[in-house]
Amino acid sequence: MRRRSLALRLMIYLAITQIAGTLLLVPIVDFLVSVSGVLPGWEISRDDWGEHRLQALVARSLTRDEAGAARLEPTPELRAYLAENPLARYAAFDCRSGALPGSSPELVQALSGLDRLEAASLKFRLAGDGDARARGALRRMPAGSAACAIAAYGYRFAWSDLHAVSGLFLTLHSAIVIAPAVLIALAIAWLVVRRGLAPLRAAAADVAAIDMDTLHKRLGVDDAPKEIAPFVEAVNDALGRLDAGVAAQRRFTANAAHELRTPIAIMRAHADNPDDAAFRCDMKRDIRRVQTIVEQLLATARFSIREAPADVDIDLGEAVLAIVADYTPLMIENGRRIAFEPPSTPTIARGDKWALECVVANLLDNALRAEPPGGVVDVRVLPSAIVEIADHGAGVSDADRDRIFEPFWRRDAKGHGTGLGLAISKTLAELMGGSISIVETCGGGATFRIALRKSRAPQPIRSSSRVEFQRAEGGAEELRSA
Template sequence: MTRRRSLALRLIVYLAIAQMGGMLLLVPITDFLISASGMAPGWEVAPDDWGEHRIYGLVAGSVTRAETGEAILEPSAALGAYLETNPQARYAAFDCSGVVLRGSSRELVDALGGLDRIRATTLKFKIPGDPDPRARGFLRRAPAASGACAIAAYSYRFAWDDLFAVAALFLTPHSAAVVAPAVLCALAIAWIVVRRGLAPLRSAAADVAAIDVNTLHRRIDVEEAPKEIAPFVEAVNDALTRLNAGMAAQRRFTANAAHELRTPIAIMRAHADNPDDAVFRRDMKRDIRRVQTIVEQLLATARFSMRDACADVDMDLGEAVLAMVADYTPLVIESGRRIEFEPPSEPTIVRADRWALECVVANLLDNALRAEPEGGVIEVRALSTAVVEVVDHGAGVPLAERDKIFEPFWRRDNKSNGTGLGLAISKTLAEQMGGSIGVDATSGGGATFRIGLRKSVVAPPIASFGRVEPQRAEGSVGARRGTA
């Protein structure tokens, strides 16, 4: 189990990093920008003053000792590279007795005169008579480990690389010790502010935790939520609305299914008490089919709720639909109707789930069987365009109801047979397979349901169906079948 991260702690850490960065870097950068922009004419720091820190470190790093133990100034590779870019720069170093270290600039030493003997931490100067308006110099106490007591430099220039040297001055233990109390105080204040700021989110979480299957009608108060988390709260409320609607639909379905099952079971019990009745076998088969249909719809609905994805495979559309027509042939004959099947003009391979396709075709055949007048013909066509048509010649579907019939639990009236789930399940299955389903009017009266499927990229076999005129004898099955 992964450990959950605290949002409050994350905000505090980010705030601490931002504060440290601002205090250690923003102040010198702002100072530099003001001096470089010239917006403050009386500003004591000029842009070239920011180059002091870099040359100071280069000169201090160039102080070394000769074989005799004498401290000398021998330019390092870094100082040599700096002088190539800034040939006008001068530098010098002095020991604690005021003796000039060998390697110092004689011009700068002569110009300084006795200034090297002044005991000062830092001294800024400009050589009198120097025509260069940008020229400036400094005399500073040298680091104890350098072997010198004072370092001087003159006529240095600012470069963008000098900003790294300036930033390094602030990234020291001393700076951290100075800044730490202010940062800790700010973090303590930030912790209190963040805790209070996230209080509405914790309150919303408590409201969500109190909602269960029996209180799905409750909603989280959006009015008290801050603007930043209001979209999240609204999304949770919308999810609860959808969940409540789904649970209500499941309850309606359970009630309708129980009601629908009660009648055929009661009839079956009555028939079982009179097994010698002449119509016992016929009525028993009819009631068993009705119970089976309801159970299959229950299983299909449960499969949707478990989010089972369709296992699409490549299949021959004509063979798949023909198998379903063959399965329904005994029911059609027993009901006093006929059925015709027209295969596609050429082999058609579709990408679909076999169980889902059989469920959709079965639902449409059930509807057609109920709608087709006695003695009529149900037509089933599998087209080479990956479309299946189931045609009946009954009362048809009015134009205003052609969208409603695919809604769950919709029935035209209370006298209608079924639970109102067959077409809704068919629509869901067709869409899960990447297809579609719709209904149009049959020429001469009735309804024509069409299932659109996806064609497979697999090449179909060479063999195709031929056309054979259907048989029209009463109670027979007409088919246009070919041989493979």
């Protein structure tokens, strides 16, 4: 992709501005002041701008006969002009024969003796003319023209004369004058732009020198111009966020490696004693811990590439019930029970099913560790699209309720878990447009509350009841409804 040069554009804009200001500003202001009439004593009056059109029409009416003699034959445009301005008069003079036929006798008589004058142009007014606005102009024609000079008198300015007025500035003389001015303007613009963009080039060189090992460096703002300073500050802010993100990723990698090392070392120690009675139980526990860490790492990696959860309708009761059923064998194996209370009316929430499963699974895993042996973990889905997971353990103190969602934070360094589950759960809940909070369970313990967005889709009608999972006689799992 070919990029446009900012320096080139600035140079062109500056050059155009300088040329327009130098060559066009004065005549344009002069024209506007005279046409507006705001200064009655202005040297050039409004009607003075009308001479150029009349003289141009007369010049186009000049022809030569077969003998080469100049003659004046009014064109239809000149006749139309005279019909609009009946007081207008004109005359054309040949250098050798004098006035051409068709010229105004009054102007010929008034301008007799011009052969004794060497003048390129002449402004005049006929003596005794009662029209205060009447004025005349005589202008010599270029060499090779059919006449030496053309006189116009009694002209009036009209806005249709602007085309003829603009032709005054589009001549060879103007081009010769403008050419050096254009070159000088371009040189000045190049120097100004080069000097003005020097801080930006210096900042670009500083940015190019920054890599992953020097993200702590910042661009200098003190010497930056006021227009560039916001851009430099924005780049510094972006570098700060990038530095913080890289540092967090490095801390995350180090902590994750440390967390994986511990269960792997335990599994290796257990593998050295396969005849131990608790071998299978310990191995299953350690494998589950490694699996949890890997799943949390995958979830965190998914956030890092900004893969946002899908936003679809989810039957909240059915989705949570499926997760509870999957966790039931684990709960029973560890001597706990789990009770599920569906919503009184079917509830459809907006969110991502995978994200919801990850959040509920993390909270159930925490509740399993917190619930005392023989206890019941309560899972409730409320019609307001809220999921509650309650345990009856030690609970969470008020001081720890804000810190509990921080990555790698654990209340007890000797406890199980990586300290990632709640942080990931909070992030997932927020990405789905919901939230997660913690309150005290009635009678002691902690209740985690997931609040989601309720769908506006029509809610199905279905009966519901509390379901409790426990182990019946003979070791089989049993669903008990109440």
